[in-house]
Amino acid sequence: xxxxxxxxxxxxxxxxxxxxxxxxxxxxxxxxxxxxxxxxxxxxxxxxxxxxxxxxxxxxxxxxxxxxxxxxxxxxxxxxxxxxxxxxxxxxxxxxxxxxxxxxxxxxxxxxxxxxxxxxxxxxxxxxxxxxxxxxxxxxxxxxxxxxxxxxxxxxxxxxxxxxxxxxxxxxxxxxxxxxxxxxxxxxxxxxxxxxxxxxxxxxxxxxxxxxxxxxxxxxxxxxxxxxxxxxxxxxxxxxxxxxxxxxxxxxxxxxxxxxxxxxxxxxxxxxxxxxxxxxxxxxxxxxxxxxxxxxxxxxxxxxxxxxxxxxxxxxxxxxxxxxxxxxxxxxxxxxxxxxxxxxxxxxxxxxxxxxxxxxxxxxxxxxxxxxxxxxxxxxxxxxxxxxxxxxxxxxxxxxxxxxxxxxxxxxxxxxxxxxxxxxxxxxxxxxxxxxxxxxxxxxxxxxxxxxxxxxxxxxxxxxxxxxxxxxxxxxxxxxxxxxxxxxxxxxxxxxxxxxxxxxxxxxxxxxxxxxxxxxxx
Amino acid sequence: xxxxxxxxxxxxxxxxxxxxxxxxxxxxxxxxxxxxxxxxxxxxxxxxxxxxxxxxxxxxxxxxxxxxxxxxxxxxxxxxxxxxxxxxxxxxxxxxxxxxxxxxxxxxxxxxxxxxxxxxxxxxxxxxxxxxxxxxxxxxxxxxxxxxxxxxxxxxxxxxxxxxxxxxxxxxxxxxxxxxxxxxxxxxxxxxxxxxxxxxxxxxxxxxxxxxxxxxxxxxxxxxxxxxxxxxxxxxxxxxxxxxxxxxxxxxxxxxxxxxxxxxxxxxxxxxxxxxxxxxxxxxxxxxxxxxxxxxxxxxxxxxxxxxxxxxxxxxxxxxxxxxxx
Amino acid sequence: xxxxxxxxxxxxxxxxxxxxxxxxxxxxxxxxxxxxxxxxxxxxxxxxxxxxxxxxxxxxxxxxxxxxxxxxxxxxxxxxxxxxxxxxxxxxxxxxxxxxxxxxxxxxxxxxxxxxxx
Numbered sequence: 001x002x003x004x005x006x007x008x009x010x011x012x013x014x015x016x017x018x019x020x021x022x023x024x025x026x027x028x029x030x031x032x033x034x035x036x037x038x039x040x041x042x043x044x045x046x047x048x049x050x051x052x053x054x055x056x057x058x059x060x061x062x063x064x065x066x067x068x069x070x071x072x073x074x075x076x077x078x079x080x081x082x083x084x085x086x087x088x089x090x091x092x093x094x095x096x097x098x099x100x101x102x103x104x105x106x107x108x109x110x111x112x113x114x115x116x117x118x119x120x121x122x123x124x125x126x127x128x129x130x131x132x133x134x135x136x137x138x139x140x141x142x143x144x145x146x147x148x149x150x151x152x153x154x155x156x157x158x159x160x161x162x163x164x165x166x167x168x169x170x171x172x173x174x175x176x177x178x179x180x181x182x183x184x185x186x187x188x189x190x191x192x193x194x195x196x197x198x199x200x201x202x203x204x205x206x207x208x209x210x211x212x213x214x215x216x217x218x219x220x221x222x223x224x225x226x227x228x229x230x231x232x233x234x235x236x237x238x239x240x241x242x243x244x245x246x247x248x249x250x251x252x253x254x255x256x257x258x259x260x261x262x263x264x265x266x267x268x269x270x271x272x273x274x275x276x277x278x279x280x281x282x283x284x285x286x287x288x289x290x291x292x293x294x295x296x297x298x299x300x301x302x303x304x305x306x307x308x309x310x311x312x313x314x315x316x317x318x319x320x321x322x323x324x325x326x327x328x329x330x331x332x333x334x335x336x337x338x339x340x341x342x343x344x345x346x347x348x349x350x351x352x353x354x355x356x357x358x359x360x361x362x363x364x365x366x367x368x369x370x371x372x373x374x375x376x377x378x379x380x381x382x383x384x385x386x387x388x389x390x391x392x393x394x395x396x397x398x399x400x401x402x403x404x405x406x407x408x409x410x411x412x413x414x415x416x417x418x419x420x421x422x423x424x425x426x427x428x429x430x431x432x433x434x435x436x437x438x439x440x441x442x443x444x445x446x447x448x449x450x451x452x453x454x455x456x457x458x459x460x461x462x463x464x465x466x467x468x469x470x471x472x473x474x475x476x477x478x479x480x481x482x483x484x485x486x487x488x489x490x491x492x493x494x495x496x497x498x499x500x501x502x503x504x505x506x507x508x509x510x511x512x513x514x515x516x517x518x519x520x521x522x
Numbered sequence: 523x524x525x526x527x528x529x530x531x532x533x534x535x536x537x538x539x540x541x542x543x544x545x546x547x548x549x550x551x552x553x554x555x556x557x558x559x560x561x562x563x564x565x566x567x568x569x570x571x572x573x574x575x576x577x578x579x580x581x582x583x584x585x586x587x588x589x590x591x592x593x594x595x596x597x598x599x600x601x602x603x604x605x606x607x608x609x610x611x612x613x614x615x616x617x618x619x620x621x622x623x624x625x626x627x628x629x630x631x632x633x634x635x636x637x638x639x640x641x642x643x644x645x646x647x648x649x650x651x652x653x654x655x656x657x658x659x660x661x662x663x664x665x666x667x668x669x670x671x672x673x674x675x676x677x678x679x680x681x682x683x684x685x686x687x688x689x690x691x692x693x694x695x696x697x698x699x700x701x702x703x704x705x706x707x708x709x710x711x712x713x714x715x716x717x718x719x720x721x722x723x724x725x726x727x728x729x730x731x732x733x734x735x736x737x738x739x740x741x742x743x744x745x746x747x748x749x750x751x752x753x754x755x756x757x758x759x760x761x762x763x764x765x766x767x768x769x770x771x772x773x774x775x776x777x778x779x780x781x782x783x784x785x786x787x788x789x790x791x792x793x794x795x796x797x798x799x800x801x802x803x804x805x806x807x808x809x810x811x812x813x814x815x816x817x818x819x820x821x822x823x824x825x826x827x828x829x830x831x832x833x834x835x836x837x838x839x840x841x842x843x844x845x846x847x848x
Numbered sequence: 849x850x851x852x853x854x855x856x857x858x859x860x861x862x863x864x865x866x867x868x869x870x871x872x873x874x875x876x877x878x879x880x881x882x883x884x885x886x887x888x889x890x891x892x893x894x895x896x897x898x899x900x901x902x903x904x905x906x907x908x909x910x911x912x913x914x915x916x917x918x919x920x921x922x923x924x925x926x927x928x929x930x931x932x933x934x935x936x937x938x939x940x941x942x943x944x945x946x947x948x949x950x951x952x953x954x955x956x957x958x959x960x961x962x963x964x965x966x
Binding site: 525528529532533535536539540542543548551552555558559562565566569570571572573574577578581582585586589590592593594596597598601602603604605606608611612614615616618619622623626627629630631632633634635637639640643644647648652658659660661663664665669672673675676679680682683686687690691736737738742827834837838841 | 855856858860863864868869875878883887891902904917923926927931932933936948
C-alpha cells in the first residue's frame with residue numbers, strides 16, 4: 001500500500017517523527033527513533049532512485065488535486081540521486097551523533113537536537129522532491145530555521161554570532177527567492193515548475209522574468225555559498241557541533257546547487273539562461289575564483305574545521321564550474337560531485353569530530369602524533385583527504401575526471417589546467433594535517449588518547465569504504481549522474497522546441513515537442 | 523477613491539520606513555515598526571486581502587512587536603554609533619533597487635482583471651471551490667485544501683521556531699517560590715480590566731478559529747489571538763501564575779500535538795486509499811469530507827500556533843525575570 | 849500619466865523594500881537588523897498582494913450578487929510567508945538575547961573584535 005506514496009514518504013516520515021521525538025523526551029529513545037526514521041527514508045530514496053534510473057518520472061499530486069491547482073511532487077533521476085545522498089549521510093551522521101553530542105551539547109538539549117535534525121532532514125527532502133516553486137520556498141525555510149537552531153547548539157559562544165549571521169544572510173537569500181518567484185508568478189499565473197517552464201516561454205524576452213531569474217540566482221547563490229556570497233559559511237561550519245557540521249557540509253549547500261540546476265534547466269531553459277543572459281561566463285568566473293581563493297584560505301588556517309569549511313567552498317566552485325560548461329558531461333560532473341563530495345566531506349568532518357571528542361580541540365597542533373594514537377580515525381581522514389585531492393581509486397578522482405573531460409570537450413584547456421591546479425592546493429591543505437598526524441610528535445600532556453567509540457567509527461568507515469567503492473565501481477553513480485544530466489538537458493530542449501514552435505512552422509515543431517515529452521514521461 | 527487611500531497609506535509607510543533608518547532610540551524604532559506593520563495591514567484591506575490583513579495585524583504588529591520589546595528589555599534601548607561606512611550598503615541597495623525597477627517596467631498593470639495571474643489557475647479557485655469544497659471563503663479553501671501541503675509546512679515552520687527558541691533560551695521552567703514576584707501588582711485597574719478582556723479575547727479566538735470558513739480567519743489568526751490573551755495575563759498577573767495555568771511542558775506537548783493532528787489527517791486519507799491530505803476520502807460525500815478535513819487541520823494549526831507563540835513568550839519573559847527586570 | 853497610475857504601486861513598494869534592505873545591511877545593532885529584515889519582508893508581501901488586486905473586485909469571500917473577486921492565490925502565499933517571517937524573527941531575537949548574555953553587547957563592531965577572524 002505504501003508503494004504508491006513513495007514520492008511523499010521521505011518528506012512526511014521525518015516531518016511526523018520530529019514532534020514525536022519532542023514528546024518522547026528521553027535522549028536514547030529520541031536517538032533510536034530518529035535513526036530508524038532516517039534509515040527508512042534512505043531506503044525509500046533508494047527505491048525512488050531505482051524506479052527513476054531508466055528515465056521514468058514519478059508524479060504525485062498531494063491532496064488529490066491535479067497540478068497546477070494542487071501541489072505536485074515530482075521525482076526524476078536528478079533529485080532522486082541527490083535525495084539518496086542526503087538521506088544516506090543523514091542516517092550515518094545520526095549514528096555518529098549519539099556519542100559525539102555528549103561532549104558538545106548540553107544533556108538537556110539532546111532531544112531538541114534530534115527534533116531540529118529531523119526537521120532539517122524533512123526540509124531538505126521537501127526541497128528536493130517538490131515540483132512547486134512556492135512549496136520549495138516553504139521547505140527551504142523549514143530546513144533553514146532548523147539549521148540555525150542546530151548551529152547554535154554548541155557550547156562555544158562564537159556559534160551564536162555565526163548562527164545569527166547565517167540567519168540574516170539566509171533570510172535575505174530566501175526573500176530574494178520569494179521576490180523572484182513572485183515576478184515569475186506575476187507573468188505566468190502559475191507556481192508549478194513544469195507549468196512555469198511552458199508559460200515563461202510564451203514571452204520572447206521579458207524584463208520582469210529576467211529580473212526574476214536574477215533574483216532567484218542571487219538568492220540561491222547565497223544559500224549555496226557561491227563566492228562572493230559565502231561569508232556565512234566558514235564561521236558556521238567551524239563553530240557548530242561536529243555532527244551538525246558533518247550533516248550540513250554534506251547536504252545543505254548541495255541541495256542549493258540542485259535548486260540552481262533545477263531552475264536553470266527545467267524552468268528557464270539552458271539556452272535562455274546561458275546564451276541570452278550570459279550566465280555561463282559569470283558562473284565560470286565566480287567558480288574559478290571560488291576554487292582558488294578558498295583553497296588558498298584553506299591552506300593558511302590553523303583550525304582544521306575551518307580548513308575543511310574553505311575546502312567545501314572550493315568544492316562548490318567545482319560543482320558550479322561543471323554547470324557553467326553547459327554540456328551533458330559538465331552537468332554530469334556536477335551531479336556526480338554532489339554525491340561524491342557528500343561522501344568525502346561527511347567522512348572528513350566525522351574524523352575531525354572524533355578528534356574533538358577525545359581532545360576537545362581541532363587546532364592543527366592537536367593533530368600532532370594522532371596517527372599513532374587514533375589510527376583508525378586518521379586513516380579515515382587520510383583516505384578521504386586523498387579523495388578530495390583526486391587520487392585515482394577514490395571518488396574524488398572520478399569527479400575531477402569528468403570535469404576535466406567536460407572542459408576538454410569544449411577546448412577549454414585553461415579550465416582543465418585550473419582544475420588540476422586546484423588539486424595541487426588541496427595537497428597543501430590536506431597534507432598539512434596528514435603531516436602533523438603522522439610525522440610530528442604529540443604535544444606534552446597529550447599521551448594516551450584512545451580511539452573513539454564504535455558508533456562514531458562505524459559511520460566514518462562506511463563513508464570511507466563508500467569513497468573507495470564508488471571510486472572503483474562507478475557504474476551506479478555515473479549511470480545516475482548521466483541520466484540526470486540527460487533528463488535536465490532534455491527538459492531544456494523541450495523548452496527550446498516550445499519556443500521555436502511559437503515562432504516557426506507550428507505543427508512540425510509541436511509534434512517534435514510532443515514526442516520528446518512522451519519519451520520523458522515513460 | 524481606493525487609489526487615493528492606497529497612495530496616502532503608501533506615503534505614510536515610506537515616511538515610517540525612512541524614519542526607522544535614522545533613529546537611534548530602539549524603543550521608538552520598534553514602535554515605528556509596529557506602526558509600519560499596522561499600516562501595511564490597512565493597505566492589505568484596501569487591496570481586498572482581508573485574511574492577510576488580519577494575519578499581518580495580529581502576527582506582525584502583535585507578536586513581532588511584543589518579542590522585539592521583550593528583547594529590548596534585555597539588550598538595552600539605545601543604539602550606539604555606527605562605525606562602518608555606509609557607502610557599500612548604499613551601493614548594493616541602489617543596484618538592487620535599480621534591478622527591481624527595471625523588472626517592473628513590463629509588469630502587468632496594477633489592478634487589470636485580465637492580468638496573467640487571474641487566468642489559468644485562479645479561475646478554478648474562484649469558480650469551482652464553492653462547489654468542490656463548499657466554503658464561501660476561497661482563501662481558506664485554497665489554504666487548507668488545494669495547497670494544504672504548504673500549510674502543513676507553515677505549521678511545521680512555527681513548530682521549528684518554537685524548537686529554536688526553546689533550544690536557545692530554555693524552557694522557562696517553573697521557578698521555585700523564591701523567584702521574584704512579577705506582574706503589575708499595584709495596578710488594580712489593570713487587574714480588573716484584564717479579567718474582563720481576557721475571557722472575551724479567548725472567546726473571540728475560538729470564534730475566529732471556527733468562523734474562518736465563512737469569513738476572514740482561520741487557525742493562524744485564532745492561535746495568535748488566544749496566545750495574546752495569555753500574554754496579557756502573564757504581563758498583568760506574573761509569569762509564575764501564568765505557568766500554573768498552562769505549564770511549559772504542556773505547551774510543548776500541545777505544539778507537537780497540533781502538527782501530529784494535521785499530519786494524521788493526511789495519513790488517514792492515505793489509509794482510505796487517497797493521496798496524502800486528500801480530504802475527499804474522509805467521508806462518503808467528498809464535499810463533507812473536505813469540510814471535516816479543513817476543520818480538523820485548522821484546529822491542528824490553531825493549537826500549534828497558540829502553543830508555539832506562548833512558549834516563545836514564556837522563554838523570553840523568563841529570561842527577563844532572571845535578569846530581574848520588572 | 850496612465851503609465852504612472854498603472855505602476856506607482858509597484859515603485860513605492862520597491863522603495864520600501866530597499867529601505868528595509870538598507871537597514872538590514874547597514875545597521876550595527878542586531879535588533880535594528882531584525883527590524884529592517886521585517887520591513888523588507890513586509891514590503892515584499894505588499895508586492896505580491898498588489899498583483900492579486902482586481903479593480904472593482906472585492907475580497908475573495910463568496911457573497912450574494914458579487915461576481916468580480918480579487919485573486920485568492922497571492923493571499924494564501926503571503927499568509928504562509930508572514931508566518932515564516934515571524935518564525936525567523938523569533939529565532940533571530942532569541943539569538944540576540946543569547947549573544948548579549950555571552951558577549952555583553954549587541955553592537956556588531958563590538959563583538960566582532962572578540963571573535964576569531966575567519
